[in-house]
Structure formats: C-alpha cells, structure tokens
Amino acid sequence: MTEEGKKYENFSEWYNEVIEKADLTDKRYPVKGMNIWTPYGWKLMSLIDAETRRLIDENDHQEVKFPLLIPEDEFQKEADHIKGFGDEVYWVSHAGSTELDIPLLLRPTSETAMYPIFDLWVRSHADLPLKIYQMVNVFRYETKQTRAFMRMREIHFFEAHTCHATEEEAEKQIHDDLEIMDELAKKLCMPYLKLRRTEWDKFPGAHYTVGGDALLPTGRLLQIAGIHQYLNNFAEAYDITYEDIDGEHKYVHQTTYGMSERLIGAVVAIHGDDRGVVLPPALAPVQVRVIPILYGDDPALMEYCRSIVQRAKELGLRVDIDDRPDMRPGSKFFESEEKGVPIRVDVGSHELEDQEITLVRRDTGEKITVPLDELEEEITSLMDTMEREMYARAERSLEENIVDAEDISDITEEKVYRIGWCGTLRCGEGIEESTERNLLGTLYHGEEYSGKCIWCDEETDTAAYLCKTH
C-alpha cells in the first residue's frame, strides 16, 4: 500500500500500540496466545456478538452450547478433519491424579462434538432443517507467531451448523450466510472478498469453502469468516440420516459458518490511525462521549452537558460523559481518540451561551457546530454518514489494491493480484511457491474473465486471487 503514516510503515508495532492504548486486551497473561479480555474489549466483542445473534436468529437458527471436551474416538471419525486439526489440539489425559479412560481434547471447532448428537436429533424430514449455533471458546495450538485478535490459541468463536434435506437447501443456506455476513460487514464498515478456496486450502472435511477476506493496511489479506459446504462428508462419517417422505433413509447435507474475534482485529487494522483505534459507530462500546470544556466549577455548563447525555441516551445510544475533575480537556480528547469513540461532543461556554453543540467525528476529525435543538437528527445522521463513508473508504482501498498481473515477474508488491489460472493443483503450487503468496481462490459469485494461466499459459476463463495472508 502507498498511504502514509506509521500503520503503513510498521504495521506490527502500530497495531500493538493502538490496541494497548485503547485497552482492548491485556497481553500479560502467562500463557502464550491466550490474552485477557478487558472490559472495553469484551464489551466490543459482546456488541458484535449481539448483532451476529440478531441476524442469525432472524435466519431461524437457535443458540445451543456443546461441551468443550471431545472424546478421542469421536474426533477421529472424519479422516480429513483429523488430518487438518490433529497437530494442533490440546489433550486432557488426567483429572486429579486419575488417568482418563479415553483421552479428551479441547475443541478446535465443534463438528466432532455435535455430529454424533445430530444423529440423535435428526430422525425424519420433519426435523429438517436443523439450524443451530454457539459462541464459545475453542483452542488451537498455533505454531506461527501469535497476534492479539488475529492469531490466538484460545479463540472466541462463533460457529453455526446446519443440516438440510437436499443439496439445494444447503446451497441456499450458504447464500443466506453470505447475506448475514454482508449485513454484519456493513455495521463493521468492513468490505471483504468472498473467495471460493482452492481444493488444497478448504476446511478439513469440507466439499468447498468460501473464505471472507479483509484487506489490511499491510496489503495482506486476513480471513475473517469461513462458510463451508460439507455435502454428505460428515453425515456419512457420523451416520446422520433422515427418513424422507417416501420412507427412504438419506444422508443430510450440512453447512457451517464460522467467525471469531478476528473481526475486531480487522476493524482495528483497517480503520485505526496514528492517534488510535477508530470504532464503527453502530458497534462501539461508547458511541458518543460528552466532554465539558471547563476550568474550575461551572454548574450551568455541567447541567447543560448532562441534558445532552440524557437526550442522546433517549436515542438509544451508548453515551457517557468525561467529567473527571483533575484532567485537562486536551487529555480527554486524546483518550477519546485512542479509544476510538465515534462522536465527541465538545461543550464549552460558547456552546452553552449560544445553545449549540460541537460534534467531532473520530474518523476524519471534522467538527460541526449545530443548534442544540437539532441534536437528535444531527447525531443520527452523522452516525449514518460515518458508517457509510468508513465503509466506502475501505472499499476504495480494497479496489485500488487489487491489480491484474499477467506475468509472474510482475508480482512483487504487497497487493492482491488477480491472475489467470487454469485451475490445476500443479500450476497452483507453482504459482504459490514461486511468488511466496497464497492462491486464495476465485470469486464465489463468479466474474467474466478471459486470459491465460500465469503458470502454464493455457487459455482460461478463471481469475484467481493471489496475496500474502496474515
């Protein structure tokens, strides 16, 4: 990327600094890859979870909670799945001083915990579709370098699992999941690519995988969602069948949809600036912060501020007032910026006198002074504008950083390259190895393309996306 600022020059250092200054996580827990959710970080995650819950409930899912520990024998039923996750599971073999009969593992994801039970829950076509989800901690023993919110060993995980009578219904679910993801991404001001992964990069056990990938300021992609079509793969391994109207026993068709705290990582990376994080207006723990600009006591000004807080609360917003007596307004502005509060309301004696308020946008720094009477409409419309513009800026950056390449030697920058690909594993491997990048797949919804495979020169109508990843 070509933008300026510390986040483009030294992303890692900048990222660690802004999340620490915003107090979104505490990294001092004495186990690598396991951080502490601070009140502010957990509140943000809970608001994202609540929005996810609202969207997925509307899609007729029900929330459940399965146990964390999975018996070894259940875990081993789907061959690709254990191959994919076997190296990174944590094992429990003792309790107190007793050796367990069957070793238990900490779920890395819950297919193998749920599907033996789905076998009991699904008897006939009347039990379908089965659509459930849970929000739980999962564990993966990452060997790569860990990074807060992006690559953790204890992960805050959303996972939806569905069973359907037919492949068409399962396909429809994947379509719905992508619409849910779009809605959520709008609230997060976070455009993303929907890429159908290559065969060798799909979820272990899946028929195909759609990755949701967000572009970070490093010019690399971060996967923020995974939506998977399993067809009958797991149903056969776990014998999940239903009796159809015609009395025949058939395997169910399954899908899953997963997301994690990476949503926070991506939001921070995409929207933050050198002053701190910038949180999306709809999901920020504090949406509006009122800051009285006073020197000494001023009961009339404080009263005015409290009435502003009250009116913003009545709009249903999360609003607070920074009325700490021993702190200068400048320091309060600074902290509000570090924490990414979307709208600051500065209230000084001028505002009180003229019955006005000054609204300061966190994303652009722009200030507007408006009559107090218009508080409700001004704040509401400013939040809408900010959401739209933050999304649009990120979208423009994503578009600008996707470039076509027709020759391997052109692939040198930290960009997303669109290339021709014949679709074979052999060429895919050649491309990945020679460019030291990942072939992240093809657009899920397809696109018109006509060119040559960048590796074997064969004519192709398939464009694939090549990029480094986080």
Place this chain on the structure above:
Amino acid sequence: MTEEGKKYENFSEWYNEVIEKADLTDKRYPVKGMNIWTPYGWKLMSLIDAETRRLIDENDHQEVKFPLLIPEDEFQKEADHIKGFGDEVYWVSHAGSTELDIPLLLRPTSETAMYPIFDLWVRSHADLPLKIYQMVNVFRYETKQTRAFMRMREIHFFEAHTCHATEEEAEKQIHDDLEIMDELAKKLCMPYLKLRRTEWDKFPGAHYTVGGDALLPTGRLLQIAGIHQYLNNFAEAYDITYEDIDGEHKYVHQTTYGMSERLIGAVVAIHGDDRGVVLPPALAPVQVRVIPILYGDDPALMEYCRSIVQRAKELGLRVDIDDRPDMRPGSKFFESEEKGVPIRVDVGSHELEDQEITLVRRDTGEKITVPLDELEEEITSLMDTMEREMYARAERSLEENIVDAEDISDITEEKVYRIGWCGTLRCGEGIEESTERNLLGTLYHGEEYSGKCIWCDEETDTAAYLCKTH
C-alpha cells in the same frame, strides 16, 4: 417433606423426567458429567445471566473474560486453595504431539488465573475498588454421582471478583452481593437460607464463606450461591498491593461471589409438579403461549389469536403461538405444561364471539376469562401475582421444614434441623458423623438463640443448621 406427588416419592426419577420432557438439556453427550445445552435450556440460562448482568452492572462491576487454562505454577501459590481443588482439576500436558513446558489446568474457578494480573492492574488507591465478573465454563472432576444442572463436570459459572482498600469496604461488598442475590431469588421465586459456613466447610482459601442454600423437595439443601470474604489471604499469595494516600503499600481485601446453572436445577426442583417444570414468569423463555382451539380452518379465530400475540409482544413479553395444524389442542396444553410456560392463553370460538380471552396459570392451573380490552393489565397483574405466590409457597415450605432439635436422637427426618452448637470443631464433627448430615453453618445475619450444644451440652447462644445436602 410430607407433600404428595411423585416428586416427593422418587425425586431423582421425577427430576430426570421433567427436565427431559421440558427439553432443558440433552444428557446423551458421550462424556460423563458434560451435558448439551439445548436451545430451550440455554435460553433460560441466558435470561438468568442477563438478569444477573443487569444487577451486577448496576453495582459497578465490569465484565471481562480470562483464559481457561491456568499454568501449574500460578495455581499452586495459595496453599489451601490447591488443597481444596487439586484433586479435581483436569490437566493439559500435550498439544498435538508436543509436551508443554508447564502443564496447564482447566480452571475450576478463576482466582489463580486472575490474581497474578490483579497485581498488575492495581497500583494505587485510585485503582480501587476493582470489581469485575465473568460468565464462563469451569471444570471440576466430580467423583460423586453427577446430576443435570446440579453436579456437573463442565459448569456454566458466574464469578465476580473484587479488590478493596479496606476490610469494611469488602464487607460492604458482601452485603451488596447478598442484596443482588435477593433480587435474583425474587425473580426466580426461590427463597434461600444465607448461612455462614463452618471453618471446615468454607471455600478453599477464604476467611469466611456465606452459602446460599435452597431447600429441595427431598428435604435436602442445595447450595446455589457462594459469597466469600478473602481478606488478604490471596493478596498475600499473589502480592496484590496498592499504594495508599499516605504512600504506604498495603494488601488489598478481596471478595468473590459465585453462582452456576444450579439456579435452574433448584427452580425445577422447587416449582415443578407431576405435569412438568414450572418456570418463573419473569425469566421463562416463553412467558405467554397463545393456543387457538380450532378444528379445521378458522381465519377469523387465527386473526384474533395473532392480535393477542401482537399486544402481548408490545408489553415487552416473550410470547408465541402454537399454530401447528396437525395437533390437537389437548396435546398443545400438555406440551405447554411440560415446558413450564407461565401463562397459557386459550382462544376458542366463545372467546372470539365475546371478545374475551381465557388465561390459564401454569402454577395453579387456575383459569380466568377476561375481556380482551383488559389484556395488558390482566396479564401484567397475573405475572406479578404468580411471582409473588410462587415465592410465598416456596418460602412457607422452607419455614415449615426448619425444625428445632434438642437431642441427637430426634434427628431422623429429611428436614433442616436448627440445633444448639458450641462452635467447636470437635462437637461439629461429632454432630455430622453421628447424624450423617452436614452442619451448614449459622445465619449470616444472626438470630437470637439460647440453648445447649446438642453434642456437649454446654450453654450456647449459637444456633446452627444441620441437613443433608445435594
């Protein structure tokens, strides 16, 4: 207890039956003591959690989330604590095929995860009080027989942890916690005893423990809450100090407050009847269920039912309609009773004609027919009445089952015995062993008493409570 009905004759069988019929949990998960939260059960737990969150947030606590895994060396810093929990922790010693440098354990409770970090969070008196809580899964390798919601190996746990400058402030917190518990117990229609535990029965590492004990239909007590005064015990082990106004470094005073899914177990046991569970009006997943009594198509009646649903929704209630076409009204009544829906609204052609509704109370089975116009006030007042009366009935039962005993030989029934106790360990042990009951402590708020120790005959002004426990 002397009441009649299956729940008094064979509690275990009855309990297992009603939770299964209500579909509150699925016990078929292949690891002992770890059940699946079904949608209905999880919804009930989430509503209890939301009410807990509301109350504890009002008390200026903040929600956090600490990692599940605790390093062995941190766990071992407080001697009594490891003695109390050491035998029942699950150990993780491997990840993939790698042996971990330091074995990790699954939290049985989070003191030893949090307190090394509290040491970093608390620097000066300005950081106090520190009041946080989390709602997480904890693990205890129970050797006693497990029972759904009552004795599990994976437990859904609420734990609040506070640090204060002085013992007085810590005492005030315990007082606040008991008020929060009272509020919650009112919503759960569940009276309980607040007993200051004996020295040998307090939480491992605590200075003292207040147990909240509910009386089940077996005549035995179930601990549903634990509130603990730690004084400096953990602060010394984890070196949690603050710099006071006078520049002196002092240890903080700590308290904790814990609850779990036992709240559900107690509610089911106390209020259920031979037809199923009876859920408290304020916290039931479905508070009002409308059942159209129709045979064949009846668009006018269905329209009438939907308008009732709409009006109840506008009251902010969780309401649904059982409009399954191929099911008789009788079966729908039956299912509504099994699931413990507080208020059923039966709507037949008479009701439509007379513009009335018939409300049926789950707890007493009482029916009242009221004008449609009065829907809002009738439902609201009926919910209040039910909450009050369910609480009062349970309170009466608790009071009736507390009996005074002056001689060990009188202690033969499944009751709560109030006895004189001199306060010594020697007599306590004698009483517990000879009666095969637990000495659960003395009323936290104290009471007037004058009698003799039931074991050594010495004069005492202390009354203790003796009972079998679940």
